[in-house]
Amino acid sequence: MLELVAQPLTAEAFSAFGDVIDSRTSEHFSINAGRTQRHHDLARVETLGDNAHTLISIFVSQPISLPLELTFLERHPQGSQAFMPLHEERFVIVVAPAGDSIDPADVRAFVTDGRQGVNYRAGTWHAIQSVLEREGEFLVVDRGGDGNNCDEHPLQVRVSLD
Numbered sequence: 001m002l003e004l005v006a007q008p009l010t011a012e013a014f015s016a017f018g019d020v021i022d023s024r025t026s027e028h029f030s031i032n033a034g035r036t037q038r039h040h041d042l043a044r045v046e047t048l049g050d051n052a053h054t055l056i057s058i059f060v061s062q063p064i065s066l067p068l069e070l071t072f073l074e075r076h077p078q079g080s081q082a083f084m085p086l087h088e089e090r091f092v093i094v095v096a097p098a099g100d101s102i103d104p105a106d107v108r109a110f111v112t113d114g115r116q117g118v119n120y121r122a123g124t125w126h127a128i129q130s131v132l133e134r135e136g137e138f139l140v141v142d143r144g145g146d147g148n149n150c151d152e153h154p155l156q157v158r159v160s161l162d
């Protein structure tokens, strides 16, 4: 069983897996006669394959209990997948680099601070949505289209928080 302690999420530490979406650290510019700051182009949406198109959905997730016990990671080979909390919900992230197999030494666990969202790059192995403490509501942007877009890889992981 791989045992991990989730680390605070940072864009640098997550860069091998995708993007961190955070209006506190992103470039922005003024629009709408100065009434709005546009935090622009924060994550790369990938939609690959036949009839590929972008989906915008809302996930309402029940909270996980800790330690988080995983039996697999999943990946979406044909598209990215972004999760943005709508009410400052914190969530646990477990990721591994894209590839046909997972080296346990490459698996990383993070915890968000409520203001952060993530965008998993196409093919990045990840745990399914794992919200902490209370029911969570997330805006999700990912790929629709033909063909399989979800592979699972068995992996025993136990994740705790500091």
Ligand SMILES: NC(=O)N[C@@H](O)C(=O)O
Pocket: 074, 081, 126, 127, 128, 129
């Ligand atoms: N299956 C689904 O839409 N969600 C998962 O991909 C997930 O990462 O939570």
Ligand code: NI
Pocket: 074, 076, 081, 126, 128
């Ligand atoms: Ni997913």
